[in-house]
Amino acid sequence: MAFGRKKDDREVETYMKLTPKTFLLYFIIFAFCVIIIAPLVIVFSSSLRTPENQSSPLNLFQQFSMASYSLAFHNMNYPMEFLNSLMTTAGSVLVIIVFATMAAYPIGRIKTKLAKFMYYFFISGLIIPSQMVIVPIAQTFSRLGIPNTRFTPMLMFITCSLPFSVFLFSGFMKSVPVEIEESAYIDGASLPKRFVSVVFPLLKPATVSTIITQGLWIWNDYFYPMVFISKQSQYSLPVGMLQFLGDKENPAQWNILFAACVLCALPLIVIFMLLQKQFINGIAAGAVKG
Amino acid sequence: MANEPKKKRKGANTSLVFNNRMYYFLIPALAMFLILWVYPVLQLFYYSITDFNGINYDFDFVGFKNYFKIFENGTLINSIGNTLSYAVVTVILSNLIGLGIAMALNTKIHFKGLFRTCAYFPALFSAIVVGFIWTYVYMPSSGMIANLLSMFGLDGTAFNPLGNFRTALFAIAIVEVWKAFGSTMIIYLAGLQTVDESLLEAGRIDGCTEWQLTRLVKLPLISSTITINVILNVIAGLKAFDYSFIMTNGGPGKSTKTLMFQIYEIAFDDQKMGRASAFSVVSFFVIILITVFMLYFMNKREVEL
Numbered sequence: 079m080a081f082g083r084k085k086d087d088r089e090v091e092t093y094m095k096l097t098p099k100t101f102l103l104y105f106i107i108f109a110f111c112v113i114i115i116a117p118l119v120i121v122f123s124s125s126l127r128t129p130e131n132q133s134s135p136l137n138l139f140q141q142f143s144m145a146s147y148s149l150a151f152h153n154m155n156y157p158m159e160f161l162n163s164l165m166t167t168a169g170s171v172l173v174i175i176v177f178a179t180m181a182a183y184p185i186g187r188i189k190t191k192l193a194k195f196m197y198y199f200f201i202s203g204l205i206i207p208s209q210m211v212i213v214p215i216a217q218t219f220s221r222l223g224i225p226n227t228r229f230t231p232m233l234m235f236i237t238c239s240l241p242f243s244v245f246l247f248s249g250f251m252k253s254v255p256v257e258i259e260e261s262a263y264i265d266g267a268s269l270p271k272r273f274v275s276v277v278f279p280l281l282k283p284a285t286v287s288t289i290i291t292q293g294l295w296i297w298n299d300y301f302y303p304m305v306f307i308s309k310q311s312q313y314s315l316p317v318g319m320l321q322f323l324g325d326k327e328n329p330a331q332w333n334i335l336f337a338a339c340v341l342c343a344l345p346l347i348v349i350f351m352l353l354q355k356q357f358i359n360g361i362a363a364g365a366v367k368g
Numbered sequence: 369m370a371n372e373p374k375k376k377r378k379g380a381n382t383s384l385v386f387n388n389r390m391y392y393f394l395i396p397a398l399a400m401f402l403i404l405w406v407y408p409v410l411q412l413f414y415y416s417i418t419d420f421n422g423i424n425y426d427f428d429f430v431g432f433k434n435y436f437k438i439f440e441n442g443t444l445i446n447s448i449g450n451t452l453s454y455a456v457v458t459v460i461l462s463n464l465i466g467l468g469i470a471m472a473l474n475t476k477i478h479f480k481g482l483f484r485t486c487a488y489f490p491a492l493f494s495a496i497v498v499g500f501i502w503t504y505v506y507m508p509s510s511g512m513i514a515n516l517l518s519m520f521g522l523d524g525t526a527f528n529p530l531g532n533f534r535t536a537l538f539a540i541a542i543v544e545v546w547k548a549f550g551s552t553m554i555i556y557l558a559g560l561q562t563v564d565e566s567l568l569e570a571g572r573i574d575g576c577t578e579w580q581l582t583r584l585v586k587l588p589l590i591s592s593t594i595t596i597n598v599i600l601n602v603i604a605g606l607k608a609f610d611y612s613f614i615m616t617n618g619g620p621g622k623s624t625k626t627l628m629f630q631i632y633e634i635a636f637d638d639q640k641m642g643r644a645s646a647f648s649v650v651s652f653f654v655i656i657l658i659t660v661f662m663l664y665f666m667n668k669r670e671v672e673l
Contacts, residue, residue, distance in 0.1 A: 093476050100477070107472050111486040114546065117505050118489065120512055135504075136515050181397035184390035190381045196394065203405050205659050207607040209628035210648045213422070213641050214408035214415060237404040240397055256385075263385045273393070298494035301609075316494045323614070326503045329510050336504075339497045346492045354485065361551055362558030 125150075125337040132329060150337040154318045155310075160345065162228055163314040167297045170235040171289055177236065178243035178288065179281060183273055185244065186251025187259075197248055203241035208234070208301055216305065228312040231302035239292045246363075250284035251277075283363055290353075290360035297346060315342045409652065415645035422641045434646035444647065446622050447630040448654060450537055454626060455605030455658075457541040458548065462601055463594070465545065466552030471582070473553075474560045484557070488550035495547070499614030502543045506530050506615075530616055533623035540611035540624055548604065552597050559593030560586065595666040602662050606655050627651045 124135045128145040150156075185197050215234065224230060254277055262272050300316035307313060319342055325331035350357055381388055416434055420427040438444045469487055473480050490498065505512040508528035517527055529539035563586055571581045587594070609628035612618055618625040618633065625633070631651065635644035 093478055103472055103475070103477065107469070107477075107483050110469065111483055114490065115486050117501050117512060121501055121504070134510075134515055136512070136519070177397040177400065180393040183393045184386075185394070187386040188381050188383070188388070188390060189386075192391075196398075200397075200401065203401065205603050205606075205655055206405070206409060206652070207609070207628050207655075209607075209609050209632050210651055211405070211408040211412065212632075213635050213644055213648070214411035215404060216422075217411070217415075218404065218408055233400075233404060237400050240401050240405075244397065260385050269389060294492070300494065300496050316496050319494070319496045319500070322500065326500050326614075327507065329507075332504060335500060339493075339500055342497050343493050350489075350492055354481075358484065358488070358554055361554050 121336045121339055124333050125340045127333045129331075129333045131333065135332065146333040146337040147341065150334050150341055153321075153334070154315075154338055154341065155313075156341060158311065159313050159315045159318045162312060163297055163316075163345075166228060166232055166235070166303075166314055167293055169229075170232045170239070170296050171293050173232075173236050174239045174243050174292055175285055175288055178240060178247050179278060179285075180273070181240070181244050182247030182251055183277060186248040186254075187256075197244075200241050200244040203238075204245075208238065212301075212305055219306075226306050226308055228303075228307060228314075230306040231299075231314075234302045234306075235292075235296045235299070239288075239296070243288050243292060246288060247281060247284050250281055254280045283359075286356055287360040287363045290357055294346070315345075318342075412645045412648045412652070415642055416649045417646075418642045420641045420645075421639050422635070423639075427642070430642065434643045435650070437643055438647050438650070443622075443625075443630060444650060447625050447627045450622075450624065451606060451608055451626045451628075451654075452658075453537055454541050454544070454608045455602060457538060458544045458605045458608075459598060459601040461541075461545045462549040462552045463597055466549045466597065467556050467594075469549075470553045470556035470560055471586075473557060484554070487553055490547045491550040493547065495610035496614055498543060498547050499611055502546075502611075503530070503615050506539060531620060533620045536616055536620060536624050540615055543611050543615070544605075544608070548601065552601065555597055555600075556590070556593060559590040563589045591670045595670055598666055599659070599662060603659065606658060627654070 119138065120135050123138045123140075125146055126139065126143060127141045128143045129149060131141055133140070181196075181200070185193050185200075187193075219226075219230065224233070258276055258280075259272055262276050267276070298316055300314075300320060303314050303317040304320060307317060319338060322331075322335050322338055325335050417429055417431060418427045419430045419434075469483075473483055477483075493501075506529050508514055508531065509525045511527075514525065514527045517523065518525075529535040567585055567589070568581055571585050576584070607628060608626040609632065612624045612626050612629040613632070616624040618629055627647070628651075631644050631647045634640050634647060
C-alpha cells in the first residue's frame, strides 16, 4: 500500500481495503469529527471578521481581518495575562513534580500497611470538589495571613494536583527496578542521592504525563484565581475571560468574544501541535499504568 | 535493625535499603495536603453548625438549623437529583462514544492520527471558553444549531435548549461530553492496544463474528480500562459546576443547580457560609457513597467478566 510505513517491529502496516463496509466506517468517523470540530471552525472563522460584521457566522471565512483580535488582545491585556498564566502553571507544575515524586518514593517502595494507607489517603483526595472546600480554605488562608496574590491560587493548584500525581508516580515507581537501588545502596549512595540521581531520572515518563495532565488543568482553571485574585493586573487568561461573561448572549460582541476565546486557547493549541505524541501518551499513561 | 527482627511488630518494615527514614520524603506533600485539603474538609463539619457569614468571626452555634434549612425547600434534593442526572448522562455518553470511536480507530484505517486529534481537540479548551462557544451553539434563533435548522427549513426560532427547564441540564451535560470524551477515548485506545492480536486471530479461526470478538474477547480484556474510565467520569460528573456557572447560572428555575453550583451560590451570593458548609457536608457523604458504590460495582463486574 502506498501509505504503508515500515514499523520498527519489521511489520509493514497494511491498511484495510476499501469495501462498502470500511467506506461506511470512514464516513461515520468523518461525519463525527465534523460535528465535533464544527463549533470550533465557526468560532475561528468569526474571530477573523471585523467586529461590525454581523452576517450569519455560518458563512465561513468570508473575511480575514485582525480587527477583532487586536480589540480582544487589548481588552484582555493579553501579554500580562499570558505571563501570569505561564508563571502560575509553570511554578505549580514544578513544585508538584518535586513534592509528588518525593511522596511517591516511600509509598511505592516501603511494603507496610502505613505506606499503603498513605497511598489511599492521598487518592481519596481526588473525589473532593474544589467548590466544596472553598469556604474553609479561604478562612484558613486569612487565618494563616496569606494575602491574595497571584501565588495564592498556586498553593491550591499544587494541593489539588497531589492526589493524582502521587497516584501516578507511585504506580510508576513499581517499574523502577529495586535491584538498581540496591546496588546504589551497596555502592554507598545516601538516600537523597539515590532518589535524585537513580530513581527520579527513571520516572521520566510519569513526569511528562504529570506535566501534561496537570499543566493542562491548571492553565485552564478559572475557579481558584477567580476566588483568590482581585487585582486585574494579576489575572490569568481564563479569569480574564470572565469579563466577557456579559457578552456571551450578545451577538454584536461575538466576533471579539470569539477572538478572545482563540487567544485564550492559542498557547495550548500550539503546544499540543508540537508535542502531540507526548500528549496522547501522557494522558493514556496516567490512567493505564496507575 | 535487621539483626533483631523479633523485637519488631508483625508486618513492620525490616528492609535495609528501603528503611523508615524514607518516610521523611512524605513531609512536604503530606503537610500541604493536610493543611489545605484535609483540615478544611474537617472544618466544614464545624462551620456547618454555625451562622458564620464569612466576615464576622463572632458567630453563634445554631445546632442543626442549617441542615433543616437545606432540606426544607427541596434545595438539597433538587441539586442531588440534578447532579446525578448530569453524572449519569456524561458517564454513559462519554464512555459509549469514547469506546466506539476508540474501537473504530483501533482498526487499520487511514488518517488515524488526524481523527484522533479531532476527537481530542476540545479537551484543550478551558471550561470558560467552552461555555462561551456552546452558549453561541445553543443560542435561540441566531445560534449555530438554530441557524442550521433554519437552513434545512425547520423552525430554528423554537430551538432553545438552555431556556427550557426540561432540556437545560441535558444540554450542559452534552457540553461536558463534547469536552471530555476525547480523553476517555484516548485511554480506551491505549487499553485496546494491549489486547493481544493472537487471541483475536484464534477467535476468528474458531468462527467468531466481529461482534462476538468484541463482546467476548476485547471487552473482558479491557475491563480494567472500562473501570478506570467510568470511575474518572463519575468523579468528574459529581463535580459538575462549570457549565451551570458559565452558561445557565443555575436556571431556568432551579433546573441546572448542581450540588457544587448550589454550594457556591449559597456561600458567595447569599453570604451564608454556615449553610453552605452544611450543604458541603451532605454533598461529601453523597459523593463518598456514590464513589464507593461505583468502585464496588465496577470491581464486581470486572471479576464476572
